[in-house]
Amino acid sequence: EVQLVESGGGLVQPGGSLRLSCVASGLTFSSYWMHWVRQAPGKGMVWVSRIDPDGSTTYADFVKGRFTISRDNAKNTLFLQMNSLRAEDTAVYYCVLSSGFPAYWGQGTLVTVSS
Amino acid sequence: DIVMTQSPDSLAVSLGERATINCKSSQSVLHSSPTKDSLAWYQQKPGQPPKLLIYWTSTRESGVPDRFSGSGSGTDFTLTISSLQAEDVAVYYCQQYYTPPWTFGQGTKLEIK
Numbered sequence: 001e002v003q004l005v006e007s008g009g010g011l012v013q014p015g016g017s018l019r020l021s022c023v024a025s026g027l028t029f030s031s032y033w034m035h036w037v038r039q040a041p042g043k044g045m046v047w048v049s050r051i052d053p054d055g056s057t058t059y060a061d062f063v064k065g066r067f068t069i070s071r072d073n074a075k076n077t078l079f080l081q082m083n084s085l086r087a088e089d090t091a092v093y094y095c096v097l098s099s100g101f102p103a104y105w106g107q108g109t110l111v112t113v114s115s
Numbered sequence: 116d117i118v119m120t121q122s123p124d125s126l127a128v129s130l131g132e133r134a135t136i137n138c139k140s141s142q143s144v145l146h147s148s149p150t151k152d153s154l155a156w157y158q159q160k161p162g163q164p165p166k167l168l169i170y171w172t173s174t175r176e177s178g179v180p181d182r183f184s185g186s187g188s189g190t191d192f193t194l195t196i197s198s199l200q201a202e203d204v205a206v207y208y209c210q211q212y213y214t215p216p217w218t219f220g221q222g223t224k225l226e227i228k
Contacts, residue, residue, distance in 0.1 A: 035217065045165065045208060047217040058215045094164055101170040102155060102212055108164050 002026035002104050004095050009109030016085050022078040022095030030073035033098040036080050038091035085113045117211050121220035127228040134196040136223045138209035153213035156194045158205045
């Protein structure tokens with residue numbers, strides 16, 4: 001059974017940093033495109049970033065220069081380093097595995113940016 | 116970016132009746148290999164992550180009841196629930212995964228009439 005488990009969320013002050021992790025199990029993690037998608041409270045879903053199996057990355061304009069996606073294939077883990085956090089970054093962050101389509105979603109981790 | 120527009124924003128249907136949700140993309144989401152439209156549908160209940168129902172426009176995810184079906188092509192797509200059950204109350208989203216940034220519809224809230 002494929003599982004994606006996120007962690008690392010929490011309460012952070014504006015301007016602060018957090019590092020999210022997503023551990024994958026049940027498949028060969030290194031072969032897949034991985035994404036982060038977020039959902040602000042009561043709102044719809046918004047794509048954040050992607051990392052390809054070869055390590056190439058893509059970002060939404062609103063996180064460019066602030067967020068960095070990375071992966072450790074040896075540990076089956078996806079990361080999202082989030083710096084210069086803003087109140088509008090408050091959301092549940094989901095990691096998503098794509099096998100040509102968005103096949104698996106994690107349960108999400110809540111990030112709250114507030115003073 | 117590809118804009119995904121769902122209609123209606125909310126929908127109330129009687130138990131056992133058909134529910135239809137529409138989704139329109141601002142441009143084609145036709146993938147080259149496989150030659151299929153890169154369109155997915157999700158169901159989301161409060162406090163839960165989105166649940167994948169349909170991908171490649173009409174392929175039902177394993178374990179999803181066959182009362183859920185997807186159709187469409189080009190830029191117009193539809194999710195149909197053939198006979199609404201109480202457990203289908205949720206918000207439904209369409210998504211294009213043809214190209215980053217992935218984009219989602221604004222959601223359709225489905226309720227029981």
